Amino acid sequence: MKKIKYLVITLLAMAMMPSCGNKVEQEQITREDSINTELNDSLATAIAEKDSLMALMNDISDGMNRLKELQDVVSVSNLSGETPDRKAQLRSDMELLQKSVAERKKRLEDLEKRLSQSRSYNDEMRKTIDTMKKQLENQQSTIDDLTRQLAEAHIVINTLNTRVDSLNTVNTEVREEKARAQEESVRVTNEMNTCYYVIGNKKELKNHHIIETGFLKKTKIMEGDFEKSYFTKADKRTLGTIPLHSKKAKLLSKHPKGSYQLVDDGNVKSLQITDPTHFWELSNYLIVQID
Numbered sequence: 001m002k003k004i005k006y007l008v009i010t011l012l013a014m015a016m017m018p019s020c021g022n023k024v025e026q027e028q029i030t031r032e033d034s035i036n037t038e039l040n041d042s043l044a045t046a047i048a049e050k051d052s053l054m055a056l057m058n059d060i061s062d063g064m065n066r067l068k069e070l071q072d073v074v075s076v077s078n079l080s081g082e083t084p085d086r087k088a089q090l091r092s093d094m095e096l097l098q099k100s101v102a103e104r105k106k107r108l109e110d111l112e113k114r115l116s117q118s119r120s121y122n123d124e125m126r127k128t129i130d131t132m133k134k135q136l137e138n139q140q141s142t143i144d145d146l147t148r149q150l151a152e153a154h155i156v157i158n159t160l161n162t163r164v165d166s167l168n169t170v171n172t173e174v175r176e177e178k179a180r181a182q183e184e185s186v187r188v189t190n191e192m193n194t195c196y197y198v199i200g201n202k203k204e205l206k207n208h209h210i211i212e213t214g215f216l217k218k219t220k221i222m223e224g225d226f227e228k229s230y231f232t233k234a235d236k237r238t239l240g241t242i243p244l245h246s247k248k249a250k251l252l253s254k255h256p257k258g259s260y261q262l263v264d265d266g267n268v269k270s271l272q273i274t275d276p277t278h279f280w281e282l283s284n285y286l287i288v289q290i291d
């Protein structure tokens with residue numbers, strides 16, 4: 001009986017031994033797969049982070065090249081010859097670069113944070129990141145300087161434009177003032193050369209309050225009380241001959257002798273002014289009585 005029990009136990013032990021060995025072997029394989037997976041993931045992460053770092057370096061390099069181009073353009077002397085559209089484009093480029101630098105700073109901060117938590121973060125990468133930080137700081141400083149130059153150039157150009165506009169305004173005002181002065185001069189000259197004449201018989205002249213007369217009363221000119229609407233307006237410079245349409249005529253207003261003539265023009269008379277300046281020096285009103 002004891003022999004039978006011993007045989008059973010032995011058989012059971014022999015049956016269990018392969019099972020335990022298989023389990024240990026399976027656990028070992030699982031651990032190796034996990035390690036390999038982790039290594040593969042780490043390697044993939046390191047490669048991706050390195051690629052990101054290289055891409056960021058290229059972006060920063062492109063930004064530095066673009067800034068160098070703008071440095072050659074942005075100055076007061078160069079901007080003064082640029083068109084308004086070109087100046088607007090420069091300001092737009094500066095704003096775009098400003099945003100790009102800010103984005104690259106954020107990307108670098110995120111990348112540095114990820115790298116610091118990974119096994120691939122080494123001294124070489126740290127130095128690379130420090131260099132990139134310095135480059136971004138230099139870019140920001142350059143952008144600030146160019147922005148200031150652009151603003152100063154804009155102010156200078158605006159000041160020059162203001163001065164030009166001011167000069168144009170002054171010149172316009174001077175021209176307008178000169179034109180007004182010329183108009184006033186013409187008006188005054190025309191007014192000084194304006195004269196009035198009237199031709200009528202004694203009754204007509206009396207009815208229009210130009211003369212005053214009566215029985216055995218000397219004819220008198222109503223100085224200052226003329227009915228001016230009855231007079232004809234004329235220009236002393238062009239008034240030379242006045243047809244009187246009458247056989248008889250005499251001047252009632254005062255005009256120097258020798259400055260005019262009453263001449264026969266067929267069966268009627270006409271008045272010829274031979275010396276206009278002398279003729280009109282005593283009065284601007286000519287009154288001729290015809291019968």
